[in-house]
Amino acid sequence: MTTTQMPSTDNPEPKNSRSFMQQLTTGTDWKSAALIPALAVLTALIIGVVIIMLTGSSFGDAMSAYWALLQGSVGSLKAISETLTAATPLILAGLSVAIAFRAGLFNIGTEGQLLMGGMFAVWAGFTFIGLPFYVHIPLALVAGVVGGAIWGFIPGFLKAKTGAHEVITTIMLNYIALRLVDFLLKTEIFQREGRNDPVSKTVEASAQLPLLLGWINPGLRVHLGLIVALAAAAFIHWLLFRTTTGFEFRAVGANPKAAKYAGMSITKTYVLVMVIGGALAGLAGAGQVLGVLDRATPGFSSGIGFDAIAVALLGRSNPWGVVAAAVLFGGLSAGGQQMQVSANVGIDLISVIQALIIIFVAAPALISAIYRLKAPAASTQISKGWGS
Amino acid sequence: MELELRGITKRFPGVLANDNVNLTARSGMVLALIGENGAGKSTLMNVLSGLYQPDEGEILIDGVVQKFPGPGAAIAAGIGMVHQHFMLIPVFSVFENVVLGVEPTKTGGLLDRKKARVEVKEISEKYGLAVDPDALVESLPVGIQQRVEIIKVLLRGARILVFDEPTAVLTPQEVEEFFGIVAELKARGATIIFITHKLKEALAIADDITVLRDGKVVGNADPKTATPEVLAEMMVGRPIDLVVDKTESVLGAPVLELKGVTVTDDFGRPYLNEVSFQVLAGEIVGIAGIQGNGQTELVEVITGMMSLAEGTISFEGADISHLSPRKRHAAGMAHVPEDRNESGMVGSFTVAENLILDSYYTEPFSKGGRLQRADIATSAIGLVEAYDVRPPHIENTGSALSGGNAQKMIVAREFSRDVPLLVCSQPTRGIDVGSIEYIHEQIIRKRQEGKAILIVSTELDEIFALSDRILVLFDGKVVAERKPAETTPAEIGLFMAGKTT
Numbered sequence: 001m002t003t004t005q006m007p008s009t010d011n012p013e014p015k016n017s018r019s020f021m022q023q024l025t026t027g028t029d030w031k032s033a034a035l036i037p038a039l040a041v042l043t044a045l046i047i048g049v050v051i052i053m054l055t056g057s058s059f060g061d062a063m064s065a066y067w068a069l070l071q072g073s074v075g076s077l078k079a080i081s082e083t084l085t086a087a088t089p090l091i092l093a094g095l096s097v098a099i100a101f102r103a104g105l106f107n108i109g110t111e112g113q114l115l116m117g118g119m120f121a122v123w124a125g126f127t128f129i130g131l132p133f134y135v136h137i138p139l140a141l142v143a144g145v146v147g148g149a150i151w152g153f154i155p156g157f158l159k160a161k162t163g164a165h166e167v168i169t170t171i172m173l174n175y176i177a178l179r180l181v182d183f184l185l186k187t188e189i190f191q192r193e194g195r196n197d198p199v200s201k202t203v204e205a206s207a208q209l210p211l212l213l214g215w216i217n218p219g220l221r222v223h224l225g226l227i228v229a230l231a232a233a234a235f236i237h238w239l240l241f242r243t244t245t246g247f248e249f250r251a252v253g254a255n256p257k258a259a260k261y262a263g264m265s266i267t268k269t270y271v272l273v274m275v276i277g278g279a280l281a282g283l284a285g286a287g288q289v290l291g292v293l294d295r296a297t298p299g300f301s302s303g304i305g306f307d308a309i310a311v312a313l314l315g316r317s318n319p320w321g322v323v324a325a326a327v328l329f330g331g332l333s334a335g336g337q338q339m340q341v342s343a344n345v346g347i348d349l350i351s352v353i354q355a356l357i358i359i360f361v362a363a364p365a366l367i368s369a370i371y372r373l374k375a376p377a378a379s380t381q382i383s384k385g386w387g388s
Numbered sequence: 389m390e391l392e393l394r395g396i397t398k399r400f401p402g403v404l405a406n407d408n409v410n411l412t413a414r415s416g417m418v419l420a421l422i423g424e425n426g427a428g429k430s431t432l433m434n435v436l437s438g439l440y441q442p443d444e445g446e447i448l449i450d451g452v453v454q455k456f457p458g459p460g461a462a463i464a465a466g467i468g469m470v471h472q473h474f475m476l477i478p479v480f481s482v483f484e485n486v487v488l489g490v491e492p493t494k495t496g497g498l499l500d501r502k503k504a505r506v507e508v509k510e511i512s513e514k515y516g517l518a519v520d521p522d523a524l525v526e527s528l529p530v531g532i533q534q535r536v537e538i539i540k541v542l543l544r545g546a547r548i549l550v551f552d553e554p555t556a557v558l559t560p561q562e563v564e565e566f567f568g569i570v571a572e573l574k575a576r577g578a579t580i581i582f583i584t585h586k587l588k589e590a591l592a593i594a595d596d597i598t599v600l601r602d603g604k605v606v607g608n609a610d611p612k613t614a615t616p617e618v619l620a621e622m623m624v625g626r627p628i629d630l631v632v633d634k635t636e637s638v639l640g641a642p643v644l645e646l647k648g649v650t651v652t653d654d655f656g657r658p659y660l661n662e663v664s665f666q667v668l669a670g671e672i673v674g675i676a677g678i679q680g681n682g683q684t685e686l687v688e689v690i691t692g693m694m695s696l697a698e699g700t701i702s703f704e705g706a707d708i709s710h711l712s713p714r715k716r717h718a719a720g721m722a723h724v725p726e727d728r729n730e731s732g733m734v735g736s737f738t739v740a741e742n743l744i745l746d747s748y749y750t751e752p753f754s755k756g757g758r759l760q761r762a763d764i765a766t767s768a769i770g771l772v773e774a775y776d777v778r779p780p781h782i783e784n785t786g787s788a789l790s791g792g793n794a795q796k797m798i799v800a801r802e803f804s805r806d807v808p809l810l811v812c813s814q815p816t817r818g819i820d821v822g823s824i825e826y827i828h829e830q831i832i833r834k835r836q837e838g839k840a841i842l843i844v845s846t847e848l849d850e851i852f853a854l855s856d857r858i859l860v861l862f863d864g865k866v867v868a869e870r871k872p873a874e875t876t877p878a879e880i881g882l883f884m885a886g887k888t889t
Contacts, residue, residue, distance in 0.1 A: 242761075244754045251745065255734040260693065261725050262746035263714035 033321065037314050039367050040360035041328065044353045051352060052345055065343035072338020073331035079338070081213060081220040085292065087323075087330030088222070089114070091229035092284035093308030094326050095236050096152075096277040098317040100166075102240060103273040104253035109155055109170025110281040111305025112177030113148040117282020119181060120147030122289040122296040123190070125203030136206040141228070141286050148282015149275045151177060156274025160267035166274070174305070182298050190296070200296040209291035225287030230323065232280060237319040239276075249273055281305065310358045329354065389450055389466055389547045389579050390414050391436075396445035398431050405431035407603040408445070413548070413596075418570060418580040420590035420611070423600030424623050424820035425791050429583050432600070433550055436581075437469045438462035449548070468546025470537045472553040478526035483508040485525055486540050511542050516572050530678075531562035538569065548579040555589055559678050560848060560881030567593055585821070587616040588849075599623055624822050632853040634832050640669030642702075643808050643840035644690065649699035651685050651864075659685035661864040662699065667840040669808065672831065674855030674872075675844040678884050682864040683844045684726060687813045690842070691723045692716045704808060717746055722802040726813035726844070728791070732798045735787030739777065740768035742786045743801050775800035776826060792823030799827055803834060810834055813844045828854060848877050848884075862886050 045066070052062040073083050093110045100107035121144035128136060155169040184190050185198035192201045212227070213220035240246035251259040252269045260266055284304065289296050311329055315321030336350035360367050391413045398406040406428045413419040423429050434440045436447065438456030447454045449465055456462045476485050483504050492503040508521045517535045525533060534554065541549060551570075555563045570593060574580060584590050590597050590611065597609040599622040606622055620628040644667040651660040660682045667673045677683055688694035690701060692713035701709045708716055717723070725731040733742045744753045744764055752763040768782040777789070777796045786794060795816070802810065812831065816824040831854060835841055845851050851858055852872050860868040860883040868883040 242759055244749045244757050244759060247741070247748050247759060251734050251737070254736045255730075257731045258725075258734050258745065261691075261713070261723070261731040263712070263717045265712075265714075 033316055033318070036364045036367050037316070037321075037325070037357075037361055039371055040314070040357050043360050043367065043370065044356035047356055048349060048353045051349065057345070061343070061345075065339050065345040065349075068339040068341075068343040068345075069332070069335035071335070071342075073335030075338075077213070077216070078220060079334060081222040082334035082337075083327065083331040084222040084226055085330070086333045087326045088225045088229050088291070089284040089288050089304045090307060090311050090326035090329050091323050092225075092232055092280050092287065093304050094311035094315060094322040095232055095319060096148075096280035096284070097308050097312035098315060098319065098322050099236055099240070099249070099280070100273055100277045101312060101317040102253045103249040103269055104256060105156075105159070105166050105270065105273060105277075107152075107155075107170060107274065107277050108167055108309065109151065109173050109305075110277070110284075110308045111301050111303070112170065112174035113151040113278040113281035114285035114288075114301045114305045115177040115181050116151040116285070117144035117146075117148035117278075118285030118289045118296055118300060119184060119190075120144050120282065121286030122200050122203060125207035125290055126201040128207075129204060131204075131206050133206045133210075136204065137209065137224075137290070140203070140207040140290055141283065144282045144286025144290075145279045146282070148285060149279040152274040152276070152278015152281070153271065156271040156278075159274070160270045166270075178299065181296065181300075185296065185298060192295075198298050203290055203294045207290055208294060209287065221292065223287070223291035225291040228283065228287065229326075232283065233319040233323050236280075240319070245272070281308075284308075307354070310354055313358055314361050390448075391467075391548050391579055391581075392448040392451075393432070393436070394446050394448065396432065396435055396442045396447075398428075398435055398440060398442050404603050406435065406442070409600070409603070409605050411598050411605065413579050413581055415547075415577050415579050416574055417595040418574055418582055418593055420582045420584060420594035420597045421600065422584055422587065422590050422597060422619060422623060424585070424822070425818070426820070427600040427623070428603040429600055430552070431603075433469065433552060433581075433583065436462065436550065437467060463544050463546070466545060466547040468541025468544060468549050470534070470541060470549065470551045470554060472556060474533055474537050476525045476533060476536060479524065481522050481524055482519055482528075482536050482539075483521040485536055486521075486543055488540075490544060507543060508539060511539050515539075515542065515569070515576065517569060529562075530557045531559070531565060534558070534566065535569070538573075547577075548581070549573060550581045550583070552583045553585070554582070555584065555586060557679065557846075559884050560877060561885055563589070587619045590619065591616065601625060620821055624820075628821055628825055632828050632832060634835070634854075637670040637835050637856070638838070639671055640838060641704075642666040643669050643704055644842065645702040646690070647700045647702075649689060649701060650697045651682075651689050651694055652697045658697075658864050660689065663861075663864075663866055664699075665859055665866060665869075667809070667842050669840050670835060670838045671856045672835050672841045672843060672854050674851040674858045675842065675861055676848060676851045676858055676880055676884060677846070677861035679846050681861050681884075683813070683846075683861055685864075686861065687723075687726065687811055687842075687844055690811055691721065718750075720807035720809060722805050722807050722810045724795075724798055724802050724810070724812040724815050726817070728794050728798055729787075733786040733794060735785065737786055738783050739772060739786060739789070739797060740764055740782040742797060743768045743771055743782075745801065747801075747805070771800040771804055772797075774804070775830075790820075792819035795819050795827065796823055799830060803830055808839055810839055810841045811844075812841065814846065815843065816845075816847070816850060824850075848880060851880075852877060860884055 049062045052065055053059060072079050074080055093114055096110045096113065097107050121140045124140040124143035128139065151173060154173060155166045158164040158169050159166050182198055185200055190200045192199050209224040211218070211220060212222050212224065240249060248259065248264050248269050251262065251264060252266055256266055285301065288300060293300055307329060311322055311325045315325035332350050332354060336347040339345050340347045393409055393411050396406050396409040409432060411419065421429055431440065435442050438459040438461050447456065454465050486508045487504040492500040492507065494500045505521050512519050517539055519532055519535050525536060554566060558566060570580060582594060591614060594611045597611055597614065597619065599606050599609065599619065601623060609619060609622065647664050649660055649663045650658055652658050663686065665673065675683055675686065685694055689696050692711060696709060700707055703719060703721065708719065729735060734745065748754060748759065753760055765782060772780040772782055775796050777793050777800060786797065789797060815831065816827050831841060843851065843854055855872055858870050858872055858875065858880060859866050860880060862884060870880065
């Protein structure tokens with residue numbers, strides 16, 4: 001086709017011009033919002049059975065593995081606590097990815113932002129001594145927010161000023177963060193006295209996030225971070241749908257040119273959304289070091305930032321969808337431990353199932369075809385890039 | 389070849405796109421197919437070209453029933469489509485484009501360039517379609533590119549040629565040349581179907597006119613006796629006033645003034661070269677020109693999307709040359725962008741959201757950064773009603789609207805602001821006659837209210853209908869200024885093609 005602009009033809013058929021990013025963020029009808037993800041999970045679990053059986057186990061073995069998975073995720077108070085503990089950082093990191101999606105950016109840098117947030121938080125956690133918890137906890141959390149926000153600002157600023165693609169810069173910043181953590185943990189500031197291996201000083205008790213169910217059983221690990229995460233989801237939902245800032249984010253994400261014509265500053269939006277995304281990831285890192293680990297070790301992010309991309313995709317970049325997806329992934333992760341122990345099926349299967357879920361969510365046409373759903377209007381278009 | 393469609397019905401979910409359509413086109417004649425957007429013209433042509441299977445009805449060629457399971461079968465049966473959006477590869481040469489997909493090959497599957505060139509030359513000479521087979525397509529004017537498209541379908545053995553809005557992108561002179569080509573094809577016995585919404589062209593070139601409305605054939609008209617008014621009424625279903633009524637208006641002070649405005653690309657080549665003009669209060673200034681002669685840049689530099697290299701832009705006497713788009717908007721400039729889908733609206737946003745797209749941050753829509761949903765909805769309901777946006781559901785997404793209604797939504801957003809300057813770029817491009825009439829009325833109403841209005845349009849009829857003064861933009865320069873009463877479309881057409889005064 002030539003580049004000449006021409007008047008549009010008359011076209012009574014449904015328009016088929018949504019971008020991949022829009023498809024991920026604007027599934028407003030209930031089918032794409034809930035049904036497709038639910039069927040994606042179901043399909044992935046069914047394929048999981050096949051995989052278990054391929055390894056020489058019987059169908060009965062596969063069923064007992066899934067029973068263990070269910071037991072380990074929701075079968076007891078302890079299991080639910082583990083599920084929610086695993087879900088907590090996934091909610092925050094998932095929101096980080098989701099809000100960037102909404103503004104048309106692919107934030108792959110959540111992992112690095114989470115690491116930096118965790119390092120800032122752990123520093124604030126062990127440096128200030130003698131503070132009351134109601135000062136120390138907020139202080140440490142804010143430190144985490146700042147650390148993540150700085151790490152988010154860098155790719156946002158580079159994108160705004162130079163056009164550098166955020167996928168490239170955030171991936172590189174992940175590597176930098178990962179190795180920076182290794183380096184910092186060997187410095188005098190962070191390294192625990194008397195240790196040669198890279199491990200940080202322990203967070204002061206006054207900065208450790210209180211356990212929510214510790215009064216029932218101190219072994220129930222779910223902590224205050226869960227409340228923080230849910231509050232963040234509510235805040236992001238409010239920000240996106242009730243404020244002018246969120247209006248700008250969504251407009252820039254859905255149609256940057258129209259947003260520019262409407263007088264919005266695209267560059268300002270990119271920087272702001274990456275700062276907010278980084279802050280959320282930083283909060284996730286802070287929650288891990290203050291609520292679960294009490295210290296920082298190399299790679300303490302343990303891939304949460306990458307699982308977060310899957311969570312945001314599954315949650316269709318809707319804040320409450322992200323919460324639901326994070327709880328599901330938290331459950332898979334908690335239940336996976338149980339499955340490994342009692343059914344002798346490797347926890348790697350969980351990663352396979354998670355990956356399958358994402359493939360099916362990213363290819364809704366596949367799910368529609370398998371279950372003979374009437375295809376949504378725009379389901380068969382080809383994704384051309386990240387949001388543009 | 390005689391083509392007959394019998395009882396073609398095509399349904400889409402919720403839409404009856406074609407409803408028992410019958411039409412006949414004979415060898416050596418031109419059948420014009422006219423109808424509003426959404427009347428079912430494109431669906432019918434997609435059925436004919438094998439892209440869609442009709443739910444009912446049949447296609448006959450020379451009395452033989454045809455089945456087209458895909459586009460290949462339709463081409464094999466002798467049907468050739470010349471699309472409105474050319475299907476050419478800009479960096480390929482003419483002959484490469486023409487033989488693409490049916491390449492003559494030598495042993496070993498190598499492209500036989502010599503034979504390909506000869507084939508292209510033969511057809512171009514036979515039908516009087518002069519074109520250099522070795523020219524790069526991107527270097528050719530649009531009119532010549534269209535010839536390449538025509539040669540393409542002829543090479544594939546088409547005897548029934550379907551032209552979809554072929555004149556939309558041509559200058560008046562190119563349209564004349566195109567009509568010459570059609571006459572030549574007709575004389576050689578081709579069957580021609582000409583889809584258009586330009587009634588005058590249908591009357592000028594067709595031997596028979598079929599009118600579609602809501603998927604049905606509402607009638608045929610004889611071009612020798614029919615008038616544009618009659619055709620428009622058949623298309624829309626109610627009497628249409630094609631002449632824009634406008635009374636003399638009282639001219640006021642200059643609202644917009646450009647002095648020596650130069651805009652360059654990244655390499656310093658000018659998009660706009662020392663453009664100077666004024667738009668007065670109560671005046672409509674029309675910018676005529678072929679697409680790509682600086683109109684887009686002119687609108688962008690006025691609205692602040694693009695920065696200027698030299699010159700000044702004044703708005704109500706104040707220099708706004710370097711203000712941001714937001715500040716210009718706030719100062720009192722409304723802007724209907726040239727491409728509604730690309731830059732005029734956010735397709736996935738609701739109608740209500742699109743109606744506040746550039747004023748969402750102002751009261752009453754926002755207070756302290758919080759969107760006031762009740763006020764936004766109230767305003768949207770009022771605007772949808774006042775500007776006749778159909779269907780009037782403010783929670784629909786923008787992309788669900790037809791072209792005409794989407795445009796009315798954008799016009800509603802921009803015209804509902806009581807501001808001194810309106811910049812309208814291609815205000816009625818690709819929309820139905822009813823919406824065009826409505827938007828033209830709104831523009832005239834704004835003029836009567838004493839607003840300054842700048843219209844940029846590639847539709848010369850529109851420029852003549854609305855403008856108090858016409859400026860012709862060619863190669864980034866204003867090459868002519870005329871009052872519509874003192875010139876003719878032919879003269880303006882010559883300026884558009886580069887003739888200087």
